[in-house]
Amino acid sequence: MADEGTISAQVILNDAGAASEVCGFFATAGFETGPFVGTSFAITGPRERFEETFGAAAGSSLAETRPVELPTSAVPDDVAEAIEAIAVGGPPDFGPP
Amino acid sequence: MITRAKDRLRRAGFDVLSSNRLTINIAGSATTYQRAFGRTLKTVEREILKERRERGPVTFIEVEGTPVPGLIDTSESALADVVEGVAIEEPAVYYAAPRPFPPKVDYWHLEVPGDVSLALNADVVHREGITGSGINVVMSDTGWYRHPFFERRGYRAADALLGPGAARPAKDEVGHGTGESANAFAAAPDIEFRMVKNGHVNLTGGFNAAVGLGPDVISCSWGYDIRNGPLSAANQALAAAVAQALADGIVVVFSAGNGHYGFPGQHPDVISAGGTYMDRDGKLRASNYSSGFESRIYNGRKVPDVCGLVGQVPAAAYIMLPLEPGDDIDATSYGGNHPERDETKRDDGWAAFSGTSAAAPQIAGVCALIKEACPALGPIEIRDILKRTARDVTEGTNAHRERAREGRDLATGAGLVDAEAAVRSAKRRCGP
Numbered sequence: 229m230a231d232e233g234t235i236s237a238q239v240i241l242n243d244a245g246a247a248s249e250v251c252g253f254f255a256t257a258g259f260e261t262g263p264f265v266g267t268s269f270a271i272t273g274p275r276e277r278f279e280e281t282f283g284a285a286a287g288s289s290l291a292e293t294r295p296v297e298l299p300t301s302a303v304p305d306d307v308a309e310a311i312e313a314i315a316v317g318g319p320p321d322f323g324p325p
Numbered sequence: 326m327i328t329r330a331k332d333r334l335r336r337a338g339f340d341v342l343s344s345n346r347l348t349i350n351i352a353g354s355a356t357t358y359q360r361a362f363g364r365t366l367k368t369v370e371r372e373i374l375k376e377r378r379e380r381g382p383v384t385f386i387e388v389e390g391t392p393v394p395g396l397i398d399t400s401e402s403a404l405a406d407v408v409e410g411v412a413i414e415e416p417a418v419y420y421a422a423p424r425p426f427p428p429k430v431d432y433w434h435l436e437v438p439g440d441v442s443l444a445l446n447a448d449v450v451h452r453e454g455i456t457g458s459g460i461n462v463v464m465s466d467t468g469w470y471r472h473p474f475f476e477r478r479g480y481r482a483a484d485a486l487l488g489p490g491a492a493r494p495a496k497d498e499v500g501h502g503t504g505e506s507a508n509a510f511a512a513a514p515d516i517e518f519r520m521v522k523n524g525h526v527n528l529t530g531g532f533n534a535a536v537g538l539g540p541d542v543i544s545c546s547w548g549y550d551i552r553n554g555p556l557s558a559a560n561q562a563l564a565a566a567v568a569q570a571l572a573d574g575i576v577v578v579f580s581a582g583n584g585h586y587g588f589p590g591q592h593p594d595v596i597s598a599g600g601t602y603m604d605r606d607g608k609l610r611a612s613n614y615s616s617g618f619e620s621r622i623y624n625g626r627k628v629p630d631v632c633g634l635v636g637q638v639p640a641a642a643y644i645m646l647p648l649e650p651g652d653d654i655d656a657t658s659y660g661g662n663h664p665e666r667d668e669t670k671r672d673d674g675w676a677a678f679s680g681t682s683a684a685a686p687q688i689a690g691v692c693a694l695i696k697e698a699c700p701a702l703g704p705i706e707i708r709d710i711l712k713r714t715a716r717d718v719t720e721g722t723n724a725h726r727e728r729a730r731e732g733r734d735l736a737t738g739a740g741l742v743d744a745e746a747a748v749r750s751a752k753r754r755c756g757p
Contacts (some may be wrong), residue, residue, distance in 0.1 A: 236489035263537035266565030270530030315559035323547025
């Protein structure tokens with residue numbers, strides 16, 4: 229179903245007006261970015277890119293199957309202040325087996 | 326355990342391709358296997374019957390010193406505590422595409438499109454020329470395989486769009502998305518369909534991608550089991566995306582759950598899809614496989630709104646659906662005896678299943694019929710029409726032990742959707 233070397237997280241903003249700026253930051257950092265809908269957009273990339281951006285400690289949390297939040301401390305302050313959370317979700321509880 | 330095993334396998338130099346609860350699919354060089362498990366691999370040529378009944382040699386990979394062909398014994402390796410054994414894949418031979426006709430099995434079940442269409446009262450609507458034409462329906466699920474069932478009927482579907490982290494757009498390794506999509510075509514055969522194939526862990530990103538396509542209807546046959554709040558950050562983002570879709574005029578249908586407290590199936594802005602079982606005499610009863618409850622997250626929100634057709638416990642093996650031969654569902658539900666198994670052949674590209682996963686695309690299809698009949702209607706008006714025109718279900722108990730009774734209830738909401746009554750109501754709203 230998915231390329232397991234690839235990680236995807238949802239960047240949730242507290243200021244929708246900053247969407248293009250924050251999205252641009254992650255695109256420049258080498259992530260694929262999804263459309264901004266509601267309060268969030270997706271960032272997708274290889275595990276190494278997440279570790280480069282969010283620190284090596286993020287690597288172990290990305291191995292979890294439960295939802296986790298990534299630290300924003302490694303992101304520049306002007307970008308981080310528009311971010312509410314960066315969440316890696318878990319698989320659904322029902323639907324696909 | 327699976328997570329730990331995958332991590333260890335990666336550290337041993339393997340690429341982890343996919344996994345489920347019991348197995349992990351890995352790839353690596355012969356040297357990587359030999360280093361990790363201490364076994365030597367060799368190639369062996371064997372003659373087999375190949376495509377078009379031609380005999381010829383095929384290369385198999387074998388393991389030295391094992392009594393079972395293709396099995397690597399891991400018991401003396403450093404990975405023995407997380408990997409019970411490694412099975413080397415054999416070259417597959419594809420004899421033919423799956424058949425467009427469903428297999429015949431000897432128990433009461435529904436076929437697509439005919440039985441599902443008839444049971445939803447959609448046939449008479451189709452005869453009046455309302456078929457979902459020009460209405461864009463997007464599903465967010467495991468992918469979509471071009472099964473001959475779809476191709477031979479001339480159903481219109483664009484190639485799947487990859488959601489975040491997803492790969493292989495022409496494949497549906499699980500089979501869930503392909504199979505359940507047949508329910509939408511049964512209700513509305515002329516919709517313009519597209520699948521957003523989800524990766525493993527970012528369903529919100531996949532849903533956002535569906536919203537980004539700007540369809541008329543989004544159907545989601547999945548969810549999280551959430552009884553109490555507060556919602557996690559990720560689920561708050563998903564809730565906000567659902568609200569945005571509604572604000573954009575998109576009808577969003579979510580499964581209520583199969584005994585779960587389904588989220589976003591309990592979100593106030595969705596059409597929450599529950600389950601009704603129809604027996605061979607056409608009698609309706611609440612599906613005891615399907616959810617129905619009062620939300621503790623959204624005050625006053627009752628789930629479901631309306632129902633589609635869903636089977637009964639233990640496995641809801643009720644609707645014979647097409648899927649990719651050999652995918653997860655095909656490989657796990659075949660054979661045996663109904664109701665535990667579906668009695669189909671392994672890798673035949675068909676399986677009997679349902680759940681509220683089937684109800685959501687059925688209802689999405691009926692929404693497409695309503696939208697075609699009266700394009701001016703918005704999501705809330707369409708939900709209101711579905712609820713006012715549904716067939717009341719007064720018997721049976723759902724998975725949460727809620728009993729069906731006259732009028733709206735937590736067992737089936739307003740009851741089974743009635744395409745004919747709903748489209749008539751929509752036409753009255755739009756005028757001649």
